Amino acid sequence: MGKRTPGPRFESWGRYPRLQADVVPLHWTIDFPLPQRPAGKQLPVGLGRSYGDVCLLENGTLLDTTGMDRLLGFDPATGVLRCETGTSLKQILDFAVPRGLFLPVTPGTKYVTVGGAIANDIHGRNHHAAGTFGRHVLRFELTRSDGARFVCSPIENSDWFAATIGGMGLTGLMTWADIRLRPIVSRRIDYRGEKFQGLDEFFARSRAAKSEYTAAWIDCVATGRNFARGILMQGDHTQIPEPLHRSREPKLVFPADLPELALNRYSAAIFNTLHYHRQWGKTKSGRVDYEPFFYPLDAVRHWNRMYGRKGLLQFQNVLPLESGREGMLDILKAITKSGLASFQAAIQFFGAVPSVGMMSFPRPGVMLAVDFPVRGEVSFDLMERLTRITLEHGGRMYSAKDARMTPQQFQAFYPQWQEFARYVDPGFDSAYWQRVTGRRRLDD
C-alpha cells in the first residue's frame, strides 16, 4: 500500500509522550517491506495499548498492523490457531470461545494484538501456572526491512525466536503466528475475593492461594489503619459445562477528556473506599462471566480519557520474593506520601515458569502495577523514586508500561541489552529504544 494517513496522531495508552509519526496501514502480510522505503525508521504497532513510548517513534513511520487480522488455520485436535499478527485477542475470543477454547494467557484488556502480545511477552493472572504469552507461541514468521522472511520457533532460528518474543517490535515485523489455545467448558469463572489489610496479609494469602488466576487490587491512596488494604481475587475456569456463546459488543465510550481537577487524591480516596467496600464480607465467592473477571475496564472504551489531556503514567515492576516485602513497602509508602491519585493498582506473584524471550519482563517474585496522572514534576519525581527503589531491591521494570527510565536504569535492569541489540533491524527504531540507549532525552 505505502499510503499515508495524515489522520490523528498515534497515541499510546498513557498518551504520554506525544510524538508525531506517519502511520501506514498494512492490510496484507505482503504489504511489508513497503514499496518505497521510508526516509526515516519504521516500527510496527498494534492497538497502542502499551502505556509509554514502546509503540511510538518520532519522525518515523508506524506500520499499523491491525488490518492484518486473518485467521489462517485452526487445528481442532491440538487447539493451535494460526493468525495474522494484527488479529486482536478479542477477535480470537470471538472465534475460540464458541468452540470451547480460551486464550492461554490474557492481559487485563482484550484490545491488544497478537503481535503486541508477543513483542511485549505479556503475562496474565495465571503467570505462576502458565508463564508468559510467548510460552504458548509455537512459531511465527519474521520479516525484516531488507525483505528477508523466515520462520522462527524453538527449533528453527531459535535465537531470533528468543530475541523477538519480548523484542518490542525492534527485530522486524511478525506477520503471522501459531498460538496454542486451551480448552474450557464454560464462559464462567469460579471466583473468590478475599480482603486483606496490609502487605503481610497479602503475602500470606497469596502464598496460600491455589487457583489458576490470582491477583490483587491494592489501595495505593489510603494511609494509617487502611494502608495497603486490598482484595485478593482468585479464579478458575468453571468445570460445569454450559453453552458457550460469543460476547456482546460493549456500548459505553468514555465521551471526552476529564478536566484535571476531577481526578485528585480525594476522588481517588472515595473511589478506592467504595471499591474496597463493594465486597461486604471478608471473603466473597461466586461464579462470574469471564468478561467482567478478566476485562472489567473494557466495558468503557477510551477510559484513559479519565486522566485528562496530559495523560497517565504506569509504574510496573517486579521484585524478587526475598526483597519483595521490604521493597514493596517502600514503594507503597512513597506512593501514598506523594498524594498522587491512583485508581488502578494491581499486585500479584509471578511464578517460576521461565520466560522464552531474551528481553522478557517477568521473573519470579512479586509484581506491582500502578497508574498515575501526568502532573509534571511531581509525577516524574515519583516515577524516578520508585524506579530507584526497584533497582536497589534487584527488581526490574516493564518496557510495555514505561515512559521514564534512564539508560543507566534500563541497562541495569536488562544487562543482556547489548546482546539483544545485535538482533535489532537496522531499519527499525522506537522512541523507547532511543531513550534507553541514550539517543533521546526526556523532556521535563
Add this chain to the structure above:
Amino acid sequence: MTEKGAVPRRVLALGATSAIAEAVLRLLAERGASFFLVGRNPDKLAAVRADLLTRGAAAARSYAANLDDTAAHPTLLAEAAAALGEIDLALIAHGILGNQQEAEADYGAAEAILRTNFLSAVSLAGCLANYFEAQRGGAGQPGAPRRGSLRRGPNSVGDGTPVMAVISSVAGDRGRKSNYIYAASKGGLNVFLEGLRQRLEPAGVRVLTIKPGPIATPMTAHVPPGPFFATPQQAARHILRAIEKRRNEAYVPPYWGAMMLVARNIPGWIFRKIRV
C-alpha cells in the same frame, strides 16, 4: 419460521480481496457458506481463502483473474457455476478510486477507471444475468415464491431468490468536480443495474445496488478519516441485512439514504455553487 432461505450459501465473490467484500464474506463463512473467490492477486486470495475456511466456510476455491479482461468473463463464470453447483449470491466488489487530476489530464487514466468500475461490472453482471435466466428458466415463474411458505412473496425475507449484489457508491448519485470520473463510473453502473433489475424480475433474481459512504479500506487509506467514515465490519452488517431482506438498493450505513435524498434534490444551480 426460520430465515434460513434468506442466507446465501453458495457465494461467488468478484473482487474477493476488497476489504468491504472480505468483511461480508467473513459473516457468511461463519454461517457455513461455500465460496468461489475471484481476485487478481493470488497471495491475497490465498489469505482470504484460508481465513474464510478457518471461520467456518464449507468450501472455498480461489481463482486469480484480472477482471478488466472482459473476454475471460464467460469462462470464469462457467467455472464458478460448475464449482458451486448453483449461485445464491454473486457479489461484485472490485473497483478503483483512481486519481481525478490524472484522469482530467489523461484520457487513458479516465478510461481505466471506467473500465474497472463500469465496463467490467457491466460484462460480469451481463454474463451473470444470462446464467441466472438459463438456470431459472423452468422454475422462474414471475413472482412465484420458491420453496417455503406461500405467505412469502419474492420480496420478503425467507425466500430462496438468488441475489446479484454490486458495490457502487454514494458518489454515483451526483457529479462533483472533485471526483466526477469515479462518480460517473458508479452513476453509470447504477442506471445499468436499475435496468437489469427490471429484466431479471421475472426470473426471480434480485439485483441489489449497494451504495456505501466513505469506508476505511485500502482504497481510502490516503484520505484523512472524517466523522462519516465507517468500518468495513459495520458496512458488512448492513450489506448482509440488505442481501437477506432482498432489497433493491442499500445505502451503507443507512443514514446515507437520507443525506443523499437531500443531496439529490438540491437544484443544479445551487449544487454548482457548493464546491465539494
